[in-house]
Amino acid sequence: MPIIETKNLSYTYPSASRPSIQDISIKVEKGEFVLITGPSGCGKTTLCRTFNGLIPHFYQGELKGEITVAGKNAAKQPTMEMAKHVGMVFQNPENQLFALSVEKDVAFGLENLGFDRKEMRERVNWALKLTGIYDLRERSPHEMSGGQQQRVAIAAVLAMQPEIIVLDEPTSFLDPLSAEKIFEVIYDLNQKLGLTVVLVEHRLDLTAKYANHIIIMDEGKICFDGKPREVLSKQETRLIGVGIPKATLLYEMLKKEGAKLGNTTPLCSKELADMVQEALK
Amino acid sequence: MIVVEDVRFSYPGGVEALKGVSLTVKNGEFVAIMGQNGAGKTTLVKHFNGLLKPTSGVVRVNGVETSRSSVAALARNVGFVFQNPDHQLFCETVDDEIAFALKNFGYEQTVIEKRITWAVNLLGLSQYRKTSPFMLSGGERKRVALASVLAWDPQILVLDEPTIGQDHRQKENLRQFIMQLQTQGKTIVMVTHDVEFVAECNPRVVLMREGKIMADGQGKQILTNSELLEQASIVLPQVAQIFKHLITQGFPLNIIDIYEAKNLLMEKLEKNKT
C-alpha cells in the first residue's frame, strides 16, 4: 500500500478565484526519496501542505478528492494528529524555531505530545546525533548559521519519529555547500532509517542523484511522474522551465550530435564523466 | 568607478567584518562577489552607497569619498537592490512604489511619469501598474523592487543575492536582463553564492573569505580552481566538476560553459573513434 496516495485532489485557497492544485493523483511508496519540482507558483508547496493536513485545517478553503497519508485520511485528521506521521520542514529556518536553545526546540513536538522526560531526552539526543548537531545542543538559534538552523528544524521533526518527512525548499536561503550538507543528511536518513522523503526543490543539479521518484508540476497539475532518468531525459521538461542538471543536459546535447555514449541518462557530473571515460577507453 | 583602498570595518559590537580590502571596479564592468556567509560580501557592498562608512581606509565612488557624502547623494549613482523585496515594498500601487525614490531625489512630476513608464516596460510590469505590490507573486515583487531602483537610472547597480528563491526560468530572465544592462554600459556588482548562475554569466569574480579578498579574476579562471573554491566554501560549477573528473584525459582546465564543454567532448570522442 502506498504511504501517500491522492486521487483527483484539487484545492482552492479561501480568497483565490481558481484552484492552486488540480486533479492531482499520485502514489508514493514507503522508503522512497521523492523530488517534487516545477516553476514558482506551480502548486508544489500547496500539495505538500495537504500531506499533514495544514490544508484544509489551517488554511481552510475548498479541498476536493481523496488523500490518504500513512493510512489516515489527511483531510479529516487534524494536523496535530498527522504531525506524528508526517514531519514538515519549511523554507525559512528562522521562522520555524521557537525556543531559546537547540535541544529545547528539538523537544518542542515531544513536549506537545506529552512524552515523559526520560524518553524525551533519549529521542532528543538521538535526533541531535543523527543530524550532527549534538555539540550545538545548548546554543541559541541566533548564534547559528542558516545551515545549522535548518538542521535543527530537521532534528525537531525527526524527534517525533515520523514515517514521512516533507521538506519544502529547505535550502533556498543557504549557500551551495551548506545545501549539499543538508541533502546528505536527508539522504542518510532515507537510507539508514528507511524514512520516506518528499523534497520540494528547484536545484535539481544538487538533488536529482538522490531521488528515485520525481514529480514535475506546472500550473497546479502534474506534468511528469516517474523515475528521474526517464523524466529528465524528456524534451518537454525543458519547455516548462525546470532546471535539469547540466550533466543531463550535456549528455543529451552530445547524444544529439551522435556521440557514442552509454544509454543510461546521467544525473550528476560524476556519472557523465564516467561515461565519457568509458567511451574513450 | 568604485575605488576601495585598504578598507577596514568593524561593527559597533566589535566584530571586524573587513580586514583591509582593496578593489577597483571600472565603469561598465560586471563583477560577482562570492564567498561564504559572513565572509564580508554584503558589508563590502554596503560601503558603495555609504550605508556603511569605513572604520579606516577610503572608498571613492566616481571620485567622491563616501565618508564625506550622504547615502541619499551617493544613491543617485549607486542603485542597491536588496535580497528580499519585502524589505522595501510599502506603497499601495506599483506606480507609487517606483515613484518613491524619484520623489526623494526631487524629480519633476512629468519626468517621474516618464520614468515609471520606462521602468515598468523594461521589466514587463505594465499590466500591474495600479496593482498593490503585496498582491503580486514573489518573482513579480522582485521585479518591482528592481524597477523601483532602475527608475532613476543609476550608473552603478548593486544586486544582493538576486537569485535566491528564484526558479530556473526566472534566473534565465534575470541573466538576460543583466546582459542587456551591461550592453548599455552599466556597472554591475552582484553579491551571490549561486555558482551555477555565475558560471553562466562568466563575469569577473572576486572571492572573499574572513573579511579579505582571497582571489580576483575572470570567472573561468576562478571557478575552475577547486583548491581556491574549497577554501571559500564554494562548490565547483557542474561543468567544471565534469572536467575535474576527466583530468587524466588532457582537457583544458578552465571550462565552465556548457557549449564549450560539448564541443570539446565531441571533438575528443570523434577523434577517439577514428
Next chain:
Amino acid sequence: MSVFDGLKFRKVYSPIHNLDPRMKFIYVIIIFAVAIIFNTIIPLLTLFLMQVPFVMLARVQKQWLRSLRGAMFLASFIFFINIATNFFTQGYTLNAKNIEDAATMTTRFLVLVESFSVFFLTTSPDHLGLALEQTKVPYEFSFAFTTAVRFVPVLAEEAQTIMDAQKARGLELEKGNFLKRIRNYVPVLIPLIVSAIRRSLELAEAMEARAWGATKKRTNLYALKFNKGDYVLLALTTGVLIVAVYTVLYVPVPTIRALLGVP
C-alpha cells in the same frame, strides 16, 4: 541596536546563574519588602552593600554597573524632587534632615534597581519561561514570552535592513520638522509590520506541524528543582527578613545626622 544586545542572553555558568529562578524571584520580593519597611538610610545602605557579593559571584559587575548608571538619571530626579517638596512644604528651609530623607528615598530606589538587575542579569529567558510554566502560568503566556525574547533581536536586525533598503532609495530619515520625521518612518514601518505578520503566520504553521496543542498535559524537557544553593539563598533571605523585622520593631536605628550630631 545596543538596547537589544541586552536581550541576547548568553549562557554563563556561575553559582548565581544556576539558582532556581523562582527562588531568585522570592529573594527579589523580600528585598523589596525590606527596603520598604525601613525609613532610615543606614539599613538601606546595608541592604545595598549586602548584595554586592552576589554581583561579584555572578561575575556580572560590568552589566550591573551599566544598569546602575542607567538608573542614575531617575535616581537624581527622585533626590531633587524630594528635596524640593520638603523645601516647599516645610517652610522654605533646607536642613540636614531634608537631605538625609531625600538620600534615603534615593537609596531605596537603588536597592530595588539593584535586586531587579541581579535577577534579570542572571536569569536566562529560557529559565524564566520555564519558571513561568512550572508556576502554573498557562503555557500560552510563557510561550509568548520566550517567543518574544527569541524574535526581538531578529526584528531589530530586520528593521535595520529595511532602513538601509529605504535609505538606498533616497529616504532621509532625519530630514524635515518633527511631523515630517515621523512620516519618514512610514516606509520603514509598513514593511516591518507586513513582514512580522508573514513571519507569525509561518510560525503558526510550523507550530501546527509540530503537534501544538495535541495534549492538555504538556510535558517539559527541563525540570526546575531546588538545589543546595537555593536552600542557602532561602536561608539567607529568611535571615535578612527576620533581622529586618526585629530591627524595625525593637532596635532604634540612629540617623546619620544623629550620629554626627547635626540638628
